[in-house]
Amino acid sequence: MTTIKVSDEQEIISRLSSYVQKISNDAIHNRGKFYIGLSGGSVVKYLCEGLPTVDTDWSKWVLAFCDERVVPEDSDDSTFGTYKRQLIPKTQLKESQFVVIKQGVSAEEAAKDYTDKLKAAFNGDDFKFDLLLLGMGPDGHTCSLFPGHPLLTETTLKVAPITDSPKPPPSRVTLTYPVVNSARNCIFACSGAGKAEMVKRILKDKEDLPASQVKPVSGSLYWIVDNAAAAHL
Ligand SMILES: O=C(O)[C@H](O)[C@@H](O)[C@H](O)[C@H](O)COP(=O)(O)O
Numbered sequence: 001m002t003t004i005k006v007s008d009e010q011e012i013i014s015r016l017s018s019y020v021q022k023i024s025n026d027a028i029h030n031r032g033k034f035y036i037g038l039s040g041g042s043v044v045k046y047l048c049e050g051l052p053t054v055d056t057d058w059s060k061w062v063l064a065f066c067d068e069r070v071v072p073e074d075s076d077d078s079t080f081g082t083y084k085r086q087l088i089p090k091t092q093l094k095e096s097q098f099v100v101i102k103q104g105v106s107a108e109e110a111a112k113d114y115t116d117k118l119k120a121a122f123n124g125d126d127f128k129f130d131l132l133l134l135g136m137g138p139d140g141h142t143c144s145l146f147p148g149h150p151l152l153t154e155t156t157l158k159v160a161p162i163t164d165s166p167k168p169p170p171s172r173v174t175l176t177y178p179v180v181n182s183a184r185n186c187i188f189a190c191s192g193a194g195k196a197e198m199v200k201r202i203l204k205d206k207e208d209l210p211a212s213q214v215k216p217v218s219g220s221l222y223w224i225v226d227n228a229a230a231a232h233l
Pocket residue numbers: 039040041042043067068069079134135136137138141142143144167
């Protein structure tokens with residue numbers, strides 16, 4: 001695990017973008033495609049600002065979601081909807097490169113459909129992402145894997161539905177740990193004083209919280225934190 005301390009949010013954005021550039025170009029060079037999993041929350045802003053600066057072959061990107069809210073795509077709560085409105089117009093990415101959840105169905109059906117779409121995107125059951133970009137909530141959750149929730153021990157499903165998310169909206173689909181921890185790279189990006197206590201509990205005190213369970217089996221893990229988030233380290 002590598003912890004990278006930077007001064008502020010702008011530096012988080014630039015460090016994150018450098019990692020994405022390097023990892024995407026390596027993946028495209030070695031395997032012809034780049035599989036990336038995006039998150040919602042504050043990560044959206046970092047990526048919508050940073051990714052347009054990345055020098056890459058956009059046509060080789062396959063973009064999916066670490067988790068997604070089961071809401072209409074035109075809702076402000078839709079993670080894909082936000083990237084569609086705020087990222088696609090600033091890059092050469094096409095909407096067809098995104099693996100998105102089905103509209104107008106339950107979380108359970110959306111999870112099954114998203115699993116099928118990932119099988120098609122990865123040509124099989126092994127959902128090995130080149131890079132997952134992760135956020136951590138103030139309660140230590142990541143993806144839609146929340147403290148004390150039964151999904152923390154899910155090992156059969158690769159994508160799970162959740163209808164009781166403590167962070168609104170309640171209905172979501174999420175990758176589970178077997179997929180998260182098979183990624184080649186996972187990067188957390190955390191900024192601001194609101195994250196400082198939880199960053200300390202996870203990185204210094206090594207408490208067992210959902211974000212601490214992200215430990216790629218044979219991949220790399222990076223935490224990029226700004227001064228405010230790293231205040232108690
Ligand atoms: O849909 C979501 O809510 C996100 O995908 C979620 O996993 C996010 O990354 C964390 O909740 C952290 O969000 P913040 O950085 O905004 O606290």
